[in-house]
Every structure is written in structure tokens, then in C-alpha cells.
Amino acid sequence: MRVLFAGTPGVAVPSLDRLVQDGFEIVAVLTREDAPVGRKRIMTPSPVAARAVELGVPVIRANRIDQGTMDAIRAAAPDVAAIVAYGGLVPETALGIPEHGWINLHFSLLPAWRGAAPVQHAVIHGDDVTGASTFLLEKGLDTGPVYGTLTEALRPEDTSGEVLERLSRSGAVLLSQTLAAVGAGNAAAVAQSGDVSLAPKLSLEDGHIDWRQPALAIRRRINGVTPEPGAWTMLDGQRFKLGPVRPRPETRDVPPGMVRLSGGSSASALVGTGSHALELDKVQPAGKKMMDAADWARGLGQREDVRFE
Structure with a gap:
């Protein structure tokens, strides 16, 4: 399948690498614009953008998906979009551009911890188990039907950074398996069920x-x-x-x-x-x-x- 990959921080890079390794055709990468970093505020590409350049993949830089960004996505002609911590909302008008939609790798066991900081909230609240989910993006915030999940125990000494590092790698495998199943026509997305909790960005x-x-x-x-x-x-x-x-x-x-x-x-x-x-x-x-x-x-x-x- 032709894949548009959307992601920004370092935790998204293992997924991009895994999809390349597993033979998916990455037609473009969508990531946020270069941002100032460090005391000298040097404009720096996102980790995903930097990796895409190394891989020779075209990069679409956009902090929000406007008409121009949607035109660029259409021009790339993806069959599916894979999204991992992109950091921006995908408008409803963009959801239907890829034939198979946008498949999101989210670092929680949905519907637990919907939002921007799922691992951080899981650690703060003392959850015993966390994990990752792949789901079909829809209009609501992390509300779409789920294709697959994986679980991982949380240890008392774990920091959110350590957990995210582990989940970024195991989640990359889950995302690749999900895309392969979607491409083969044998993936089944199941509606979320259970108690909903929210994980807004931390200040x-x-x-x-x-x-x-x-x-x-x-x-x-x-x-x-x-x-x-x-x-x-x-x-x-x-x-x-x-x-x-x-x-x-x-x-x-x-x-x-x-x-x-x-x-x-x-x-x-x-x-x-x-x-x-x-x-x-x-x-x-x-x-x-x-x-x-x-x-x-x-x-x-x-x-x-x-x-x-």
C-alpha cells in the first residue's frame, strides 16, 4: 500500500522506520513545521522530518491541515494514512482522502486516556497496565473503532519517557501489522467500549x-x-x-x-x-x-x- 505517514516527535520515528523496513511505500511524511530549539532558539526540523529526509521521503510541513496541505496529501495519492503523535487535528474534510482512512497509533488502551498525554496520565494515576491501540480516525477525539491493541505492565519506577520509548517500538510493530491487515482486506475494527478517561496535554x-x-x-x-x-x-x-x-x-x-x-x-x-x-x-x-x-x-x-x- 501507498502510505502517508503523519508524525512529529521522536516516539513516532520507530513507526516510520518499521513501515519502511516492512516494505510499505511511504509516499510522503506529514509533520509539524520546524521549531526553535535550545537557548539559541535555532530553527530545527522535527525528529520525523529529519528521519524522512534521511530516507529520501518527501516532507509536508504543516502545523494545521488546511486546504493547501490537503492538496499536497491528495497529490501524494496515499491508499492509507498512518498517524503517530502528529500534534494537530485532522479535519473531517481530510479523513476521506486516503481510501482506507487514517489509522492512528495511540499509546493507551482505548477508551482509557484519550488525548495528547496518555502515558503521562497513566503514570500519574498509578495504572498497573498500559498499552497501545491502533484505531480508525474519525471526527471525535480518539473515539474511532479499534483494530488492535497491545499491553504492557507499568513498574513503580517507570517514568513516562521510559514507557513511551518501549511503547514506541512495540507499537510500531502493531501499526505495521494493522496496515498489512487493512491492505489484505481482513482487518476488523471494533467499536470502543468501557470507561472513558481523558488525557489532556500537561502544562x-x-x-x-x-x-x-x-x-x-x-x-x-x-x-x-x-x-x-x-x-x-x-x-x-x-x-x-x-x-x-x-x-x-x-x-x-x-x-x-x-x-x-x-x-x-x-x-x-x-x-x-x-x-x-x-x-x-x-x-x-x-x-x-x-x-x-x-x-x-x-x-x-x-x-x-x-x-x-
């Missing part, structure tokens, strides 16, 4: 940690917003970034937000919560690089009033 504020919450909830939130949008707290009026943490249930005498250096030569930096302490692993003070939390805490000297807000 910077979603990474702000409330130390009054129980340690389990804080750990899940930190893992869920890692690496994006990132976990943070306030210290001395400045934003202080946080890496993943480890539970220390034996330590319950540290007030919420208070930092304590514990352990002598093999010191660890502990922070209090609404239940028991958490051990900080990596931290990034304002204006500095990410560093070991224990090294940062030792650098505080005799200061005893370190408290996150």
Missing part, C-alpha cells in the same frame, strides 16, 4: 510538586512528568528542577518539603512529604546543570532551613 504547572501530598502520589507525579514538562519545586524564590525519587518509608519525621542530608559518607538527600520521606536522586538548581542530589545537599554546608515550596 508546566502540572510539574509543580505539592509536598503535602503522600509520597506515593508525589513519586507518581514526578515520574509522570519526566522528562516533559518536568518536575519542579520552589527554593529561595527560584524554580528548582527534580529528577525521579525513591521511597524511604522508614523515615517519617521529616516535615513536608523539608530537606535533610542523611547517611554520612554515603549521604543521601531526603525530602519530607505528607506521609514518609523520599530520597532525591538528581536535582537542578536554578542556573545550574543537573547534579547528584547528595552532592547538592552537601554543598549547602551548615544551612538547616532548606525547605521546598
